[in-house]
Amino acid sequence: DGGITQSPKYLFRKEGQNVTLSCEQNLNHDAMYWYRQDPGQGLRLIYYSQIVNDFQKGDIAEGYSVSREKKESFPLTVTSAQKNPTAFYLCASSTTPQGSGNTIYFGEGSWLTVV
Amino acid sequence: KQEVTQIPAALSVPEGENLVLNCSFTDSAIYNLQWFRQDPGKGLTSLLLIQSSQREQTSGRLNASLDKSSGRSTLYIAASQPGDSATYLCAGPSGGTYKYIFGTGTRLKVLA
Numbered sequence: 001d002g003g004i005t006q007s008p009k010y011l012f013r014k015e016g017q018n019v020t021l022s023c024e025q026n027l028n029h030d031a032m033y034w035y036r037q038d039p040g041q042g043l044r045l046i047y048y049s050q051i052v053n054d055f056q057k058g059d060i061a062e063g064y065s066v067s068r069e070k071k072e073s074f075p076l077t078v079t080s081a082q083k084n085p086t087a088f089y090l091c092a093s094s095t096t097p098q099g100s101g102n103t104i105y106f107g108e109g110s111w112l113t114v115v
Numbered sequence: 116k117q118e119v120t121q122i123p124a125a126l127s128v129p130e131g132e133n134l135v136l137n138c139s140f141t142d143s144a145i146y147n148l149q150w151f152r153q154d155p156g157k158g159l160t161s162l163l164l165i166q167s168s169q170r171e172q173t174s175g176r177l178n179a180s181l182d183k184s185s186g187r188s189t190l191y192i193a194a195s196q197p198g199d200s201a202t203y204l205c206a207g208p209s210g211g212t213y214k215y216i217f218g219t220g221t222r223l224k225v226l227a
Contacts, residue, residue: 004158035217042119042204042217043159058214090158104149104215106158 003027004107006091012115013078013085021076021110023091029105032074035090036060037109043090049074078112086114117142117209121218129226132195136221138188138205145207148188150179153202153220162203163190195225 004025013019025032031050035043045058049068063082068074074093078085091107118141128134140148147166151159163172163179165188171180178191188205202222206215 006158040219042219043206044217045214048214088156092159103161103164104159106160108158109156111156 004091004093004105006089006107006110008110009108010111010113012113014115016080018077018079019112021078021089021091021112023074023076023107025072025074025091025093025105025107027093027105028071029093029095030071031094031096032068033092033094033104034058034064034066034074034076035092037088037090046076046089085112087112117145117207117216119205119207119216119218121203121205121221123221124219125222125224127224127226128195130195130197132225133191133193134195134223136190136192136203136223138190138218140186140188140205140207140216142207142209143183143186145183148179148181148205148207149215150177150188150190151204151206153204155202159204192223195223197225197227200224 007022033048034046037043044060046064047066049055052071055066055068065077089110092104094104095102120139122137149164150162152162153159165172165181176193181188202220204220206217209216
């Protein structure tokens with residue numbers, strides 16, 4: 001079945017540690033995105049990529065890094081520089097840039113907790 | 116810069132009621148507006164996408180309208196069911212770009 005797979009579902013990070021969240025899509029979409037969702041708040045854009053080997057910072061990119069070496073993969077690394085990383089992280093993809101009139105598809109999300 | 120507001124933040128209704136969820140946005144020059152559903156601890160599912168040239172879209176018991184001049188969109192749910200219980204979010208592109216700005220959502224509970 002086509003879709004977006006995020007892993008792991010739950011992840012615990014120790015202080016000072018970098019962790020990587022995986023996002024894989026088999027929808028043949030060019031554009032991919034990472035969002036952060038905190039309780040009672042809407043989604044905030046961390047990074048997005050419109051094409052392989054290219055990505056742009058979103059509104060809250062500090063403390064995060066990404067890569068887009070393959071069309072189907074867009075991993076997100078939460079670095080130790082991110083002081084408040086506990087949140088729900090959502091990966092998404094679309095055929096063309098979001099907001100251009102095509103549906104965005106979301107993964108099931110990953111919960112990251114700092115211990 | 117686009118700002119998206121959703122009212123009410125939470126809503127509880129008995130089964131069978133027709134209800135309206137509201138979404139307000141500040142930048143009327145949007146390309147489109149999209150409504151999503153989110154179940155607890157899950158990702159988002161797209162419900163309806165309204166292009167800027169359209170006034171409404173319908174899918175089953177759902178109807179979404181868009182009024183760019185007033186900066187408002189509404190999601191109408193007919194004959195609500197317990198299975199409709201979820202958080203509903205709207206999103207629109209931010210000022211001349213393609214980046215979506217999301218509202219904080221309306222948490223709906225339909226009582227059996």
